Amino acid sequence: MIKVAVDAMGGDNAPVEIVKGVVEAVNENSKIKVYLTGVKDIVEKELALYTYDKDRIEVVNATEIIETAEPPVMAIRKKKDSSIVVALNLVHDGVCDAFVSAGSSGAVLVGGQLIIGRIKGVERPPLAPLIPTETGCSLLIDCGANVDAKPSQLVQFAKMGSVYMESVVGVKNPKVAIVNIGAEEEKGNALVKETFPLLKNCPEINFIGSIEARDIPTGYADVIVCEAFAGNIILKLYEGVGAMLLNKVKTGLMTSLRSKIGALLIKPALKRTLKGFSLEEQGGAPLLGLNGLVVKTHGSSKAIEIKNSVLQCATFKEQKINEKIKEKVILRDTD
């Protein structure tokens, strides 16, 4: 049985969509048991709406909620009875294998490190969302956990990202590239110049060199390595440019009678095509390198994302990702 703690109170659509997603996940995979953390009365009232195997969803009471605006370190330390801290403790205590939350990113990242703790030898745990590309999706690692990371940390990110892409997403021998401002080896800032040769001499990964931001959406690389400041810009600009362009297209379609009729005709096809592009469709972002898995899903997550994130935890456990990280990332480092 794979046991997943889920934050019932986190995100814009909690608890309704969270509970719905959890029910869908346990109904789809009979090897999963979920511990829903949150205000007991509220969560149980929501659960009462569904039919599911009562043995495989348990509500664990947590009376506090960490808000998105709260400073993360303080919140984790003070709100011991929050849905996030209670869930993290379930993983720390070995009751659960993994934790899924749509709540405060900062609290989830900080709490994951402080409460669950890093795998021995992992310098920093990176947050690694899957981003949509023309050909499928790529892993962006790190996108928010470690600004001003060091070269040795980026090398670990590259290795952990490779393991994840190969074992969880199923990409054979994934292509790894470092985000840079030009294709040539001598280009880049101090961090990239120092990291590039380390990646080049890394036998565990399929390093293909630099990737310019322009080529990220084409799917040129499977694992895209960068420190978190750059990664965060990439992730958020992806959203921003996408939203702006689609707005522009919609406005454009409303400018004449002719285009309005055309818009009605193209709507189904367009919707189908753009669905795969949505960041939400890709499920949650794993925080890798911890003694247990933490998956952070989008704050606006609906049931489908919560379900996918819980199922993702099962794959993570079944594929023994942490064992592989210990073997491929840590042992080799200390050879």
Place this chain on the structure above:
Amino acid sequence: MIKVAVDAMGGDNAPVEIVKGVVEAVNENSKIKVYLTGVKDIVEKELALYTYDKDRIEVVNATEIIETAEPPVMAIRKKKDSSIVVALNLVHDGVCDAFVSAGSSGAVLVGGQLIIGRIKGVERPPLAPLIPTETGCSLLIDCGANVDAKPSQLVQFAKMGSVYMESVVGVKNPKVAIVNIGAEEEKGNALVKETFPLLKNCPEINFIGSIEARDIPTGYADVIVCEAFAGNIILKLYEGVGAMLLNKVKTGLMTSLRSKIGALLIKPALKRTLKGFSLEEQGGAPLLGLNGLVVKTHGSSKAIEIKNSVLQCATFKEQKINEKIKEKVILRDTD
């Protein structure tokens, strides 16, 4: 008379589109004289196709061409008779006020600093393209000239960007923001944390705080400050995500007969709407803070961009941007 040196040999469409754009510019503004640098026979043959005031376009022979792949510093030092070096010398010697090139970015940036030189007191000259937004355009400063810039340099970028946005683009009291990974003042990497309070205490600019990458396309800020590694990612991802999404939309429209008919109906409206979004439409990116103006246009520039860039040089001169930079950026610094 405003005198502009133009690299006739730089870019994918040289010399055809360059010469065409130059002729259009001098025909549109009678106060402009252009010095076209390049292989004399080739340029004159192109020029012979057009009607224009012969006194206002002069060909200056330059027998060499700097290729995009050449290491910039070496190229500038060795190819003394290249179209770029000859043009830069015209500005250095005071024959010309400004220089426009669609050629090697590296060579133009390095050459601008080495040959024309910085305004006394300017620490680093930033490259500052205009990027399209939902409401118009914003100035992205710096997008490629200075990776690993220092806080004091970013402050100068903010001031120079404000002057440019106000005087050349015509935005009154432009809103200045620094690229960050969250809205709160305590967020960011070491560079941003150090720069934020300096910008906040800067009376010459209208500083509105941090901008997350997600909000850049909305036009939330007029001047977007960042060091060049981040700026380059923003600029290139803008292009990349835009191109990918439009491809997806096009592919989607071809999936059924119904959507194909719809596509025919929406085409004109869509084309009109998206035209303003193209990066090319915004003209060239100025390299600010030099003793003269250098404008780098896209490598794939057509005549329209070359024309706009040459006209932009006239506005730059007429608006006395360098005098304003000396007054607002430098004098205040040394107060």
